Amino acid sequence: MPATLPAGPGVGFKPEHFDAILADEASPLSFVEIHAENYMGDGGRPHAQLAMLRERFALSVHGVGLSIGGETLDAAHLARLRRLIDRYRPESFSEHLAWSTHEGAFFNDLLPLPYTRETLARVAGHISRVQDTLGRRMLLENPSTYVRFAESTIREVDFLGALVARTGCGLLLDVNNVFVSAVNHGTDARAYLADFPFEAVGEIHLGGHDEDADETGAPLLIDAHGSPVADPVWTLFVEVIARTGPLPSLIEWDNDVPEWPILRAEAARAGTVLARHLRSRAA
Amino acid sequence: MSGFAIFAAGLTAPERRPPAGLAGPSERRFAVYRNNVAVGLIRALETRFPAVRSLVGEEFFGAMARDFIRSHPPASPVLAGFGDELPGFLAGFEPAADLPYLADIARIEAARTRAYHAADLARLDASVFAALPPDALERLRITLHPAATVVRSIHPVWDILAAASGAGDVTEWTPQAVLIDRPHLDVVMRPLPVGTAAFLAALAADAPLGDAATSASAADPAFNPTAALLDLIGGALAIQIHLPEESLT
Numbered sequence: 001m002p003a004t005l006p007a008g009p010g011v012g013f014k015p016e017h018f019d020a021i022l023a024d025e026a027s028p029l030s031f032v033e034i035h036a037e038n039y040m041g042d043g044g045r046p047h048a049q050l051a052m053l054r055e056r057f058a059l060s061v062h063g064v065g066l067s068i069g070g071e072t073l074d075a076a077h078l079a080r081l082r083r084l085i086d087r088y089r090p091e092s093f094s095e096h097l098a099w100s101t102h103e104g105a106f107f108n109d110l111l112p113l114p115y116t117r118e119t120l121a122r123v124a125g126h127i128s129r130v131q132d133t134l135g136r137r138m139l140l141e142n143p144s145t146y147v148r149f150a151e152s153t154i155r156e157v158d159f160l161g162a163l164v165a166r167t168g169c170g171l172l173l174d175v176n177n178v179f180v181s182a183v184n185h186g187t188d189a190r191a192y193l194a195d196f197p198f199e200a201v202g203e204i205h206l207g208g209h210d211e212d213a214d215e216t217g218a219p220l221l222i223d224a225h226g227s228p229v230a231d232p233v234w235t236l237f238v239e240v241i242a243r244t245g246p247l248p249s250l251i252e253w254d255n256d257v258p259e260w261p262i263l264r265a266e267a268a269r270a271g272t273v274l275a276r277h278l279r280s281r282a283a
Numbered sequence: 284m285s286g287f288a289i290f291a292a293g294l295t296a297p298e299r300r301p302p303a304g305l306a307g308p309s310e311r312r313f314a315v316y317r318n319n320v321a322v323g324l325i326r327a328l329e330t331r332f333p334a335v336r337s338l339v340g341e342e343f344f345g346a347m348a349r350d351f352i353r354s355h356p357p358a359s360p361v362l363a364g365f366g367d368e369l370p371g372f373l374a375g376f377e378p379a380a381d382l383p384y385l386a387d388i389a390r391i392e393a394a395r396t397r398a399y400h401a402a403d404l405a406r407l408d409a410s411v412f413a414a415l416p417p418d419a420l421e422r423l424r425i426t427l428h429p430a431a432t433v434v435r436s437i438h439p440v441w442d443i444l445a446a447a448s449g450a451g452d453v454t455e456w457t458p459q460a461v462l463i464d465r466p467h468l469d470v471v472m473r474p475l476p477v478g479t480a481a482f483l484a485a486l487a488a489d490a491p492l493g494d495a496a497t498s499a500s501a502a503d504p505a506f507n508p509t510a511a512l513l514d515l516i517g518g519a520l521a522i523q524i525h526l527p528e529e530s531l532t
Contacts, residue, residue, distance in 0.1 A: 040361045041400025042429070045468040065360020071287050077360055102291040105356035108327070109319040111294075114286065114304075146312040147305045149286070184312070214311040222315060 005058050005091045005203060005248035006030040009271035011263055012062075012252045018049050020260035022056070028268040031058035031091065033250050037065045040080045050088065059090040060203065060250070065106065068126045068140070069113040070099030078133050085134050092203060092248070094139035094172045095130070097123070097160065114149035115159045120166075127167040139170040139202045144177035144209075144223035146184055156181075161197040171197065174205035175240060176233045176252075180221040189236060198244050206237055206270060207252035226255035228266060238273055246274040294320045295353050324352050324365070331366045332392045334447040335373070335385060347376065363400050367393055384438035388447070391440060391472070394432035394463040398470045401430035406519040419526055421493030425486045425515070426523035430465035433475065433483045441474040464520065478506030479514050486515070 008030025013021075021027065032053055039046050053059070061084065066077060085093060098110035113119050131138055142160060154162070160171055173196065182189035208227030212220040229237075229251065241247065251266045289302040294317055301313035325348045329336050336344040351372050357365040370393060373379055374386040406428055415423070434440065441459045445451030460480030463472050475483070481502035485495035499506045515521065 037360050037362065041363050043401060043403035044399050044430075044465060046400070047403070048468055067360075071285065074360075080361070099287065100360065102287050104358055105291070106358065106360050106362075107291070107294055107320045108323040108357065108360075108362065109294075109316060111290065111316060146315045147301075147309050148307065150304050150306045151286075152306075212311075212315075214308055216308050218308075220311060220315070 003058075003091050005060055007246035007248055008274060009267040010058075010060065010248060010250040011267050012250060012254060013053065014253075014257050014263075015045070015049060016257060017260045017263065018053075022052065024260075024264070028264060028271045029057060030271075031060055031248060031250075033060035033062050036061050036063040036081055036084055036093075039084055054088055059088060060092040060094065060248070061085060061088065061090040063093070063095040064110070065100055065108075066095045066130070067099045067101040067106075068095050068130065069097055069111075069119070069123055070101055071122070073126050073129060074101060078130065081130075082133055085136070092139060093134060093136060094141055094203065096141045096143055097163075098143045110143055112143060112145045112147060112149070115152040115154040115156060117153070120154065120159060120162055124163055124166040127163060127169050131167065131169065137168060137170055139172040141172040141174050141205065142177050142181075144174070144180040144184075144221075146220065146222075148185055155195075157192060157195045157197070161200075164197055164200045169200075170202040171200045172203045172205060173198075173201045173240065174207070175237050176205065176207045176209055176229065177223060179230070179233050179236060180209050180223050183219050183221045186218070190239075193236065193240065198240075201244060201247060204237065204240065204247050204249040205252055206233060206249065206266075207254075209233075224255060225252050227253075228262075229269075234269075234273075237270070241273055241277050246278055249274060293317070295356070321349065321352070324357065325349070327362050328366050328369065331396050332369065332389055334392055334444055335369075335389050337447040338382065338385065338388065338443070339379065343378075347373075347379070350376075363396060366396075369393065384436065384440060384443055387434060387436040387438060387440050388443060391434045391444065391461050391463060394434060395470050395472070398430040398432065398463050398465040401428070401465060404428060404522045407521045407524065408519060409516050411524065412516050415524075421491065421496070422526055423492045424489060424525045424527075425492065425521045426525075427483070427487050427520050428464070428522050430463075430470075431483075431520045432463045433460060433480050433487065434463065435460040435477065435480045435484060444472075462514075462518075464518070466519070475514070476503065476505070476507070476510070478503030479511040482506070482508075482511045483515065483520070 009028055010031040013032045013034050039050055096110050100107050178189050178192055206229045207225045210222040210224040214220045249270045253263055293299045293302050301309045328348045355368050370386045370389040373389050379385050437458045439453050439459045441461055442453040446453055458477055460475045460477050461472055462475050478499045482495050482499035485498050496508050
């Protein structure tokens with residue numbers, strides 16, 4: 001069983017930050033996370049950079065293309081993932097409760113699925129196959145969603161809890177996704193979190209969202225990862241950590257990527273929250 | 284049709300209504316997914332094909348990309364390979380018929396991404412060639428490094444590339460060729476004499492070195508075998524050499 005991620009701050013790695021991250025003598029980072037699909041080429045700079053990052057930091061490999069929520073798993077992609085995991089032996093592997101491929105066409109987005117007994121059985125089967133193939137436990141991330149399905153019969157938190165019970169997987173709690181989905185569907189983020197299976201959480205994600213509205217004027221938040229973490233998301237994060245204690249906590253900033261000091265400051269802010277709870281537990 | 288199939292069909296068809304079975308008002312909400320798919324994939328093509336984009340302009344590129352995405356959706360979640368079919372698509376793309384060089388520019392840009400991600404394989408240095416018996420050279424077959432690609436065109440593609448990035452002009456409409464390679468971590472490109480390009484293309488197609496030189500002379504009367512060998516050996520383009528009777532590496 002590989003070691004787990006340290007309960008400190010991390011960032012989603014962007015190649016434009018490579019030099020700054022390695023030159024940062026007082027780095028606040030406990031780990032870095034990469035998107036698996038960006039490191040599935042044969043060689044060149046992506047692997048050269050990843051090998052150097054791996055020497056210095058704990059590593060989280062985060063998949064964005066496995067389509068675990070879809071009708072079928074892509075065996076060729078799972079094999080690529082296994083090669084990547086075997087090569088870098090990351091502390092964590094995670095993927096999404098979502099789908100992105102249908103009948104061989106990849107849509108490059110995390111698409112929603114109905115929560116029913118049928119989809120639960122299928123997703124559980126996919127998670128088990130992933131864990132068997134990779135020879136490790138994986139973390140599954142709660143999605144941000146813009147639509148809901150009339151046929152859904154299971155609450156998302158119960159769906160996630162049932163997947164944990166059936167497969168032994170862990171969860172990646174994306175606090176921004178909780179907030180975005182709650183606003184979009186007119187539900188209460190705190191009520192969602194009150195029922196969240198925290199004992200399974202192995203990592204936290206924090207990211208920025210954009211604000212829009214639907215055709216009725218109702219707020220529509222977009223999980224855009226192109227801005228700082230919003231204040232209400234920081235507040236929820238503090239509440240989660242007060243309940244769970246420190247957890248590996250990652251800032252995601254994938255679009256309109258800022259200069260390193262700005263992203264670093266976001267990670268340091270997460271680190272401050274984690275450190276405060278370490279101290280209060282020790283006291 | 285399953286719920287997934289209906290949802291998927293709506294993602295790349297802007298004229299469609301949101302799929303049935305969504306709860307509540309869903310026009311704008313479903314449009315977020317549709318927009319994410321289009322923007323993400325168009326951006327992937329823009330990143331890979333900046334010169335094509337610069338030559339046709341943003342608006343034309345966006346419309347062309349949407350057509351391409353509908354007919355050639357990514358077949359893999361590894362987007363580094365997305366757009367491998369764009370050169371062929373552009374060659375038959377009626378609205379771009381008055382830019383006949385566009386497909387070759389796309390071939391160069393597609394090769395650049397492949398070079399960026401190519402395997403880190405050791406290259407043969409000049410001493411390997413120097414150690415060969417003199418009569419062996421023309422029977423030699425050569426495996427080029429997977430990062431190395433030669434693109435030959437009947438159009439002045441090197442000058443067009445320079446013009447697309449604002450760094451030059453097309454002065455004479457003559458055939459040109461480009462070598463794309465990645466000596467270490469950075470991809471480099473340079474123009475090749477058309478004879479040298481024919482020579483390297485023949486080697487890449489597994490012709491023995493003597494035959495490759497013959498076809499290069501036919502392609503370019505000014506072909507200079509010594510200069511071409513210097514490009515091949517000095518440029519360390521080879522990773523393996525073979526003689527018919529034995530492998531030398």
